[in-house]
Amino acid sequence: MKKIILITLIIVCIKLNAQNGKGKMFPTIKGETFTEKNITLPDNAKGKPCIIAMCFSKKAEGDIQTWLNPAYNEFVVKKDTTNAFGAAASYDINFYFMPRFNLINQVLEKSSKEKMKKETDAAFWPHLFFCTDGIKDIKKDFGIEDTSQPYFFVLDKDGKIVHVEKGVYNEKKMGAIEDFLD
Numbered sequence: 278m279k280k281i282i283l284i285t286l287i288i289v290c291i292k293l294n295a296q297n298g299k300g301k302m303f304p305t306i307k308g309e310t311f312t313e314k315n316i317t318l319p320d321n322a323k324g325k326p327c328i329i330a331m332c333f334s335k336k337a338e339g340d341i342q343t344w345l346n347p348a349y350n351e352f353v354v355k356k357d358t359t360n361a362f363g364a365a366a367s368y369d370i371n372f373y374f375m376p377r378f379n380l381i382n383q384v385l386e387k388s389s390k391e392k393m394k395k396e397t398d399a400a401f402w403p404h405l406f407f408c409t410d411g412i413k414d415i416k417k418d419f420g421i422e423d424t425s426q427p428y429f430f431v432l433d434k435d436g437k438i439v440h441v442e443k444g445v446y447n448e449k450k451m452g453a454i455e456d457f458l459d
Contacts, residue, residue: 298418298419298430298438298441299438299439299440299441300437300438300439301418301437301438302319302435302436302437302438303318303319303329303430303432303436303437303438304414304415304418305317305318305319305320305414306318306408306410306412306414306415307408307409307410308375308406308407308408308409308410309406309407309409310402310403310404310405310406310407311390311394311397311401311402311403311405312402312403314403316373316406318373318406319432319436320436321371322371322373322432322436323434323435323436324434325369325370325371325434326368326370326371326431326432326433326434326457326458327370327371327372327373327431327432327436328348328352328370328371328372328373328429328430328431328432328454328458329373329375329406329429329430329432330344330348330372330373330374330375330427330428330429331375331415331427331428331429331430332375332376332427333412333416333421333424333427333428334424334425336424336425337424337425337426337427338376338427340426340427340444340445340446341374341376341427343445343446344427344429344446345374345401347446347451348372348374348446348451349372349401349404351368351451351455352368352370352372353372353400353401353404355367368455368458370458372404373404373405373406374401374404374405374406375405375406375407375408376393376405376407390407393405423443426443426444426445427443427444428441428442428443429441429442429443429450429454431454431457431458439457440453440454440456440457442454
């Protein structure tokens with residue numbers, strides 16, 4: 278019985294840790310995009326809502342890939358809203374996807390980036406953000422111990438976290454993110 282209670286508490290704590298970030302300012306992280314633009318988040322994203330998708334491990338990379346096309350199509354592609362019969366929503370937000378290299382790829386960072394760049398549509402390059410500093414603060418500040426899942430932080434126009442999602446893509450999670458952008 279004690280084991281069941283302990284396991285339940287651990288699961289609840291893991292599930293809630295990233296959610297503890299709600300209402301906090303997103304910590305400062307530095308990096309660059311594939312377009313070689315240096316960025317400091319959340320500073321470069323202020324003025325508009327922002328979604329930051331983060332991957333902390335190789336296992337999480339598979340899950341985050343389930344989000345790439347839906348997130349790109351929903352948040353990056355500008356839809357034609359002039360059609361009276363269309364119900365397309367075009368979001369004016371900042372969107373950054375942060376892949377996380379494993380230790381070997383960090384050592385071979387330049388060749389890993391080049392390989393990823395060749396495999397990625399150039400239209401997505403400004404949204405791929407490679408962290409050079411600050412990733413440990415995020416894990417520490419939000420108590421993220423479960424690095425096997427990707428995390429999606431929704432920031433308001435001031436850089437405050439208003440919502441967090443994690444795990445594999447589904448329409449319910451996407452809808453929850455969109456609710457905080459309206």
